[in-house]
Amino acid sequence: MSKKQKHKNNDQNYLNVMLETAFAEVGSALEMLAACKRSEKSTFAFGYFQHAKDEYNHADTFLSILGDYAKDLPSNISRDFRYSSSALMKKGYVSNDGFLIETMKLKDFIAYVYTNELLAKNSFEKILKLVKKDTKAGLKISQIMKDELRHHGMAEEHFLKYYPKLQPWQLMFYRLRETLMNKGRKFYDKNLRFLDKVLTPLYYSLAFCAGKILQLIDLNEFDRKGKDLMNIKIKSIL
Amino acid sequence: MFLGITGYNHESSAALVDNDGNLIDYCKEEYLSRIKGDKSFPKRSLKKIIDNNNLDISSIKSIAFYERPLSAFLFPLKTAASHLPESLAFMSHQLRNFNKSSINCFSDVADLLPGLENKLIYLDHHLSHTLTALPYSDKKNNLCSVVVDGFGDRNTTSISYINNPLEIKEIWDCKYPFSLGLYYSTITDFLGFQVNEGEYKVMGLSAFGREKSDLAIKTSNLIRFDKDKKSLIQDMSFFKYHLSPTISFSNELIELLGEPRNPFKKLLETDKDFQKYADIAKGAQIATEKILCDIFSYAHQLTGSNNFLFSGGVALNSASLRKIANLNFVDKLIVPPSPGDAGSSIGSAYYAYLKESKTSNQTFTIPSLFPCKSINDDQLSLTNKILSVHCEKLTNSIDESIRKVSELISNGEVIGIVINNAETGPRALGNRSLICDGKNTDSVKILNTVIKNRSPFRPTAPFMKMDVAKIYYELQEELIESYYSMGATCLTKDNTGSRDFPTTHIDGTARIQILKDNYFYEKLFLELETHDVSILANSSLNLSGDPTCYDFIDGLMVCARNPLKYLLTDHGLIKYNKK
Numbered sequence: 001m002s003k004k005q006k007h008k009n010n011d012q013n014y015l016n017v018m019l020e021t022a023f024a025e026v027g028s029a030l031e032m033l034a035a036c037k038r039s040e041k042s043t044f045a046f047g048y049f050q051h052a053k054d055e056y057n058h059a060d061t062f063l064s065i066l067g068d069y070a071k072d073l074p075s076n077i078s079r080d081f082r083y084s085s086s087a088l089m090k091k092g093y094v095s096n097d098g099f100l101i102e103t104m105k106l107k108d109f110i111a112y113v114y115t116n117e118l119l120a121k122n123s124f125e126k127i128l129k130l131v132k133k134d135t136k137a138g139l140k141i142s143q144i145m146k147d148e149l150r151h152h153g154m155a156e157e158h159f160l161k162y163y164p165k166l167q168p169w170q171l172m173f174y175r176l177r178e179t180l181m182n183k184g185r186k187f188y189d190k191n192l193r194f195l196d197k198v199l200t201p202l203y204y205s206l207a208f209c210a211g212k213i214l215q216l217i218d219l220n221e222f223d224r225k226g227k228d229l230m231n232i233k234i235k236s237i238l
Numbered sequence: 239m240f241l242g243i244t245g246y247n248h249e250s251s252a253a254l255v256d257n258d259g260n261l262i263d264y265c266k267e268e269y270l271s272r273i274k275g276d277k278s279f280p281k282r283s284l285k286k287i288i289d290n291n292n293l294d295i296s297s298i299k300s301i302a303f304y305e306r307p308l309s310a311f312l313f314p315l316k317t318a319a320s321h322l323p324e325s326l327a328f329m330s331h332q333l334r335n336f337n338k339s340s341i342n343c344f345s346d347v348a349d350l351l352p353g354l355e356n357k358l359i360y361l362d363h364h365l366s367h368t369l370t371a372l373p374y375s376d377k378k379n380n381l382c383s384v385v386v387d388g389f390g391d392r393n394t395t396s397i398s399y400i401n402n403p404l405e406i407k408e409i410w411d412c413k414y415p416f417s418l419g420l421y422y423s424t425i426t427d428f429l430g431f432q433v434n435e436g437e438y439k440v441m442g443l444s445a446f447g448r449e450k451s452d453l454a455i456k457t458s459n460l461i462r463f464d465k466d467k468k469s470l471i472q473d474m475s476f477f478k479y480h481l482s483p484t485i486s487f488s489n490e491l492i493e494l495l496g497e498p499r500n501p502f503k504k505l506l507e508t509d510k511d512f513q514k515y516a517d518i519a520k521g522a523q524i525a526t527e528k529i530l531c532d533i534f535s536y537a538h539q540l541t542g543s544n545n546f547l548f549s550g551g552v553a554l555n556s557a558s559l560r561k562i563a564n565l566n567f568v569d570k571l572i573v574p575p576s577p578g579d580a581g582s583s584i585g586s587a588y589y590a591y592l593k594e595s596k597t598s599n600q601t602f603t604i605p606s607l608f609p610c611k612s613i614n615d616d617q618l619s620l621t622n623k624i625l626s627v628h629c630e631k632l633t634n635s636i637d638e639s640i641r642k643v644s645e646l647i648s649n650g651e652v653i654g655i656v657i658n659n660a661e662t663g664p665r666a667l668g669n670r671s672l673i674c675d676g677k678n679t680d681s682v683k684i685l686n687t688v689i690k691n692r693s694p695f696r697p698t699a700p701f702m703k704m705d706v707a708k709i710y711y712e713l714q715e716e717l718i719e720s721y722y723s724m725g726a727t728c729l730t731k732d733n734t735g736s737r738d739f740p741t742t743h744i745d746g747t748a749r750i751q752i753l754k755d756n757y758f759y760e761k762l763f764l765e766l767e768t769h770d771v772s773i774l775a776n777s778s779l780n781l782s783g784d785p786t787c788y789d790f791i792d793g794l795m796v797c798a799r800n801p802l803k804y805l806l807t808d809h810g811l812i813k814y815n816k817k
Binding site: 030033034036037039042043045046049052053056057066067070071073074075076078079080082083084085086088089094096098200203204206207208210211212214215217219222223224225226227228229230232234235236237238 | 271272273274275276277278281306307308309312313315316318319320322323325326327329330333334341359360361362364365368392393396398403404405406407408409410411430432434435484497498499500501502503504589592593617619620621622623624627783784789791792794795798799
């Protein structure tokens with residue numbers, strides 16, 4: 001691999017980490033905002049509101065680090081790392097089925113927050129190595145890590161306060177389960193990318209065959225010119 | 239009751255029309271999911287509308303979807319198939335995303351509201367646009383509808399003649415991939431802005447461009463309407479949106495216009511590249527205005543009509559409406575408040591209603607500009623703790639709030655507003671807005687750049703009463719309805735000082751909003767007169783990249799995340815303290 005190519009790969013890796021983390025933070029902010037709006041008590045709503053605000057601010061920080069880095073790169077590289085909130089669902093940061101508070105039991109939701117804040121903090125340690133601790137970006141990320149630990153502590157406190165019958169070891173169990181699931185997700189994602197590369201020739205072959213068939217299909221008979229649009233069959237999907 | 243829904247391609251939404259043909263509720267999915275441009279199946283909006291209006295499946299007579307799904311899936315594939323093997327990546331992408339396309343609509347409706355899928359009906363995409371515009375016109379017969387968008391379910395531009403609401407004949411269309419909407423989006427992409435989000439930035443930037451510059455001429459020459467062949471001519475070698483799932487322009491366009499803009503570089507007037515990109519934007523705007531005028535001339539030639547409906551995403555290009563309205567045969571130009579896909583659920587719901595009512599002599603009332611029912615009251619008790627920790631309540635009654643808000647505005651403050659129902663369209667018309675004194679340069683600058691973090695080249699809209707608008711602006715009678723929904727720009731009047739208002743764009747135009755049907759603002763403007771404030775600057779209440787606020791908690795979140803201090807709500811005026 002040439003030095004130039006290696007440099008390009010490093011740039012892309014850096015931008016990708018920042019962008020994906022920003023997506024994760026916005027996803028998290030949206031989950032907290034949704035939880036705030038569905039809370040049963042105003043004290044819960046307050047906690048989720050503060051948490052959402054922090055997550056939004058974290059996302060802004062990562063986007064600003066991304067922007068600072070990308071602005072000096074050629075546009076053919078940087079343009080692929082534009083943030084667009086419409087990609088949140090496509091990338092799986094927000095589920096198509098609904099927000100977690102809508103699909104989980106409250107107890108599981110709080111345990112999920114407790115675990116994920118810690119996992120987030122761990123992943124930020126890796127990002128910190130990438131940006132270097134004593135840089136401007138590094139200092140910002142260190143602050144975010146403190147926030148994540150605070151959120152983790154608050155979720156733990158909340159969990160034990162409202163579910164006193166559950167013991168701290170049970171929280172440990174939640175944490176272990178979520179850690180394993182997280183590793184599983186990463187493994188699945190990595191393999192999916194690998195499979196995608198392997199299967200691309202097959203996809204292309206199928207697309208080529210489909211294209212050849214489509215070339216034979218005449219869609220002109222569905223032309224609307226001169227037709228009354230109000231009189232076309234209401235159940236027709238073509 | 240009749241439902242209309244949109245989704246899967248652009249912003250999704252749902253609308254409800256009652257048995258008398260009145261629009262009684264509407265909701266964009268992004269309001270509830272808080273994901274800007276959310277295009278997923280509008281399940282939250284549907285649920286909200288059904289809950290708000292106490293509907294059950296039996297009370298819904300039909301639900302209309304805004305396009306014919308198989309057409310929308312097949313037509314781009316068919317076009318790509320004629321460019322094999324260059325289009326393999328595009329074809330593979332489309333086929334693999336089959337299950338995410340609108341073909342899934344039937345099963346999504348069935349999953350969410352079992353039983354309703356049997357009442358699902360479909361209409362042509364451009365018909366949904368036409369029927370979105372029709373209710374906003376007081377005339378319902380002998381109209382010409384022009385629809386221009388990126389791509390519908392078969393065409394990209396169409397002209398239809400409306401004999402009556404039950405007889406709408408398509409008389410001309412332009413087939414994909416030739417598309418004025420996608421041409422504009424490609425230039426948007428080239429200029430580093432997000433497609434489907436940044437088109438209005440290109441429009442704002444174009445005012446700084448030079449009409450006779452080499453880049454403007456090159457850009458505008460990429461597309462034209464051939465008056466002899468009566469078709470849109472576009473050199474597709476410069477475009478790749480029909481061949482690639484990731485990039486909309488080709489290397490030929492880069493050779494023609496130079497390096498595309500880096501999206502992360504701030505676009506400031508002082509930068510050396512600013513003029514270059516402004517010239518390109520100017521070229522795109524010139525081409526758009528010229529082609530639209532040609533299409534409208536052809537539409538008049540075909541139909542003989544002087545009254546037009548204009549819809550589709552390109553109708554959001556407010557700067558071009560002025561030019562169309564100047565055509566000597568145009569008596570009336572009606573653009574709905576939400577002419578893009580997000581508004582098409584309204585047209586779809588009307589289609590469901592019309593198919594059932596079968597009455598050609600329709601007199602349905604013009605829909606409200608604020609049909610999206612609010613849920614602010616439900617959140618009052620929920621926000622007790624947030625309010626007690628962060629906020630100071632300044633007023634309780636509406637009259638008290640109006641007095642205090644007027645005072646603050648006259649002192650240069652910016653006020654966030656979340657009151658009553660939400661707007662239909664993408665433009666905040668006052669109920670989900672940030673407002674300040676429209677003649678106070680410092681206040682407008684704070685609103686625009688400090689609070690909203692908008693690009694400095696995009697002006698904020700001025701908002702006023704009709705009598706004030708007549709003093710400062712050259713109003714066009716043909717566009718009066720569009721001024722109510724901030725849909726069109728107009729020129730400032732000479733010797734009135736309006737050229738120097740901070741809400742006036744560099745080219746001497748302003749995207750004005752004239753007050754209509756809003757009791758709160760009628761009272762507010764009356765009170766503001768005592769402080770010598772007659773024009774407000776009005777921008778949507780959100781932060782850059784987020785959807786416009788929908789409820790009380792969203793409004794509080796904007797305060798929490800930026801320097802905005804004052805928020806007027808249905809529960810009074812509050813001051814947000816950032817502890």
